[in-house]
Amino acid sequence: MTEKTQFFTGFEGEQKLQLESGQLLGPITQAYDTWGTLNAQKDNAILVCHALSGDSDAAGWWPTVIGPGKAIDTEKYYIVCPNALGGCKGSTGPSSINPETNQPYGTDFPVITVADMVHAQRALMDELEIPKWKMVTGGSMGGMQALEWVALYPDLVQSCAPVAATGQVSPQSIAFDAIGRTAIVTDPAFNNGHYYGSEGPHKGLATARMIGHVTYLSEQSIDDKFGRKLQEKTEYGYHFDTDFQIESYLKYQGDKFVDRFDANSYLYLTKAISYFDLPKKYGTMDTAFESSKARFLVIAITTDWLYTPEQSKAVVKSLMHLNKDVTYVEIDSHYGHDSFLIENEDLSDSIRLFLENV
Amino acid sequence: MTEKTQFFTGFEGEQKLQLESGQLLGPITQAYDTWGTLNAQKDNAILVCHALSGDSDAAGWWPTVIGPGKAIDTEKYYIVCPNALGGCKGSTGPSSINPETNQPYGTDFPVITVADMVHAQRALMDELEIPKWKMVTGGSMGGMQALEWVALYPDLVQSCAPVAATGQVSPQSIAFDAIGRTAIVTDPAFNNGHYYGSEGPHKGLATARMIGHVTYLSEQSIDDKFGRKLQEKTEYGYHFDTDFQIESYLKYQGDKFVDRFDANSYLYLTKAISYFDLPKKYGTMDTAFESSKARFLVIAITTDWLYTPEQSKAVVKSLMHLNKDVTYVEIDSHYGHDSFLIENEDLSDSIRLFLENV
Incomplete structure (x- = not known):
């Protein structure tokens, strides 16, 4: 505000x-x-x-x-x-x-x-x-x-x-929003929506935001901005940390979002949209x-x-x-x-x- | 087999x-x-x-x-x-x-x-x-x-x-697979991949499968098969259970998948694909x-x-x-x-x- x-x-x-x-x-x-x-x-x-x-x-x-x-x-x-x-x-x-x-x-x-x-x-x-x-x-x-x-x-x-x-x-947009909501409500920290006072379903909300974010970008903008570029190196890491810049970007977007948005509002607003x-x-x-x-x-x-x-x-x-x-x-x-x-x-x-x- | x-x-x-x-x-x-x-x-x-x-x-x-x-x-x-x-x-x-x-x-x-x-x-x-x-x-x-x-x-x-x-x-495909992997590894039941003997990250794997499934369908096939049709009714439910047939279909696909697939294999195979x-x-x-x-x-x-x-x-x-x-x-x-x-x-x-x- x-x-x-x-x-x-x-x-x-x-x-x-x-x-x-x-x-x-x-x-x-x-x-x-x-x-x-x-x-x-x-x-x-x-x-x-x-x-x-x-x-x-x-x-x-x-x-x-x-x-x-x-x-x-x-x-x-x-x-x-x-x-x-x-x-x-x-x-x-x-x-x-x-x-x-x-x-x-x-x-x-x-x-x-x-x-x-x-x-x-x-x-x-x-x-x-x-x-x-x-x-x-x-x-x-x-x-x-x-x-x-x-x-x-x-x-x-x-x-x-x-x-x-x-x-x-x-229907495709409904599908993506429904998957985001699933990620939130299946996060054990969701606690049926009564999580205020504790951390809340940050992981589920971050996943939901990552899904949303891909739908906000065009395939071409992902290609242009990130392509298959790796994080500060030229060879694969052969691990499950972020290898690709697009992975890192989406995780950053997801993690940043949970600090400024309420998971329940995400549920209600995406439902209104659907x-x-x-x-x-x-x-x-x-x-x-x-x-x-x-x-x-x-x-x-x-x-x-x-x-x-x-x-x-x-x-x-x-x-x-x-x-x-x-x-x-x-x-x-x-x-x-x-x-x-x-x-x-x-x-x-x-x-x-x-x-x-x- | x-x-x-x-x-x-x-x-x-x-x-x-x-x-x-x-x-x-x-x-x-x-x-x-x-x-x-x-x-x-x-x-x-x-x-x-x-x-x-x-x-x-x-x-x-x-x-x-x-x-x-x-x-x-x-x-x-x-x-x-x-x-x-x-x-x-x-x-x-x-x-x-x-x-x-x-x-x-x-x-x-x-x-x-x-x-x-x-x-x-x-x-x-x-x-x-x-x-x-x-x-x-x-x-x-x-x-x-x-x-x-x-x-x-x-x-x-x-x-x-x-x-x-x-x-x-x-890169767009890498993005969707990376989000699926995020859903799995942030499921508390993942336990850093050492979940055998317990249920395992079924919720994260189901979410990952739902994301994957949307990418396997064309927008037109979703429109043709499900459209905005509701589950056995004509009015919205005004709740967070599944309202739309496409939601129900994806949840079914996700839930069915966890019975036949190992979450770690999902991580390794999607990483190989990326x-x-x-x-x-x-x-x-x-x-x-x-x-x-x-x-x-x-x-x-x-x-x-x-x-x-x-x-x-x-x-x-x-x-x-x-x-x-x-x-x-x-x-x-x-x-x-x-x-x-x-x-x-x-x-x-x-x-x-x-x-x-x-």
């Missing part, structure tokens, strides 16, 4: 949030960061939604897009980024205290969906007295939230820019978008094999079929899914030009 | 096998199955090498290719399939007794390579009084052994048919093949993203550059890497026609 992270607690007392599962959840605190100022017309507010492992510090994880003079210009817009419901960076999630037990929820936390995250953000929008979002955007899981915003609150979204996202998570399926929820993709009056900028990455260009095009086709105002941009990048977080002029220019005309 | 599995123990006494690592290993037992009869000219012997999780029962795991009247006709040829060195189906591996301690080797077993497997098979060839292989073939890791046979013993191989293999394992790199070992791909007089049939699968058609084509290009006799067949199949184990007329016809003219 940044120095200026703020907190809003809603859904208190009888006012609990009814989740998609039917369960009630409250109170719900959302940690959020803001940049810029809401203008007098209150028409310059932009909601930025983060990805699986992100947080409310959008200018921190998206510095190539958000900042003074940048595509999402902090001098022109009022930018809001909440930590997602279910997360572990200040918003209510499985590591929060369950008011009924005064202990962390752990796996007593209810299973949530992307729509539940959006409903929570809707309350924050009221709190900030924002009548309408000029734009809702985000990458990966953040883009799913952007799409769900349009479906749930078509009158509150003037434009929508999902980046490296999908309207329906693929459940994300607009056609299932709304009957068809068209039904999800038909009431929207928003302009759309759908951005995909050529080498993204997690949420593929084909999946973005399925969203675009539906919007075209509905005669909505939609622009599709496919960013030619070698870096795979993670390209959306990497400096890319086509990406930032697209958002800038789109936003200037919303 | 089948009823007719035989055993040959070599490298006894002073005659240990010098491994690529420089370590010495012996005695080495190889479990092997045979079909058919070695003819008087001793020119009808075919060596079939198995994949990571295979065994010596080649007619069992490759019934679409091996049998009476089939492509590799058990009525015409003398077919030999050994369990690979390092495996756990009868050949010497980490679960074998270390003669120095009278305990299972565990991780005291030396790290082996595909070339070490081939050197062990060379001794079996002598034992069976086979002067030359009419063909060496196999899928996946089996195809790597076939290629290494040609490189190590160019005078002993009349033809070589690697299927869904590669001459150089890709190390497989003919250009590194021989200087260039061309150098590996230049002394060969064999005919080649290189078979790849269109949707194999583990050992891709591009990787097979790199082998073919080298052979063409050397003006070797090579045929390349790309099997059009939706099933991904595992296609080589599935009934496919193009695959079996290719091997049959190739073999008729060797």
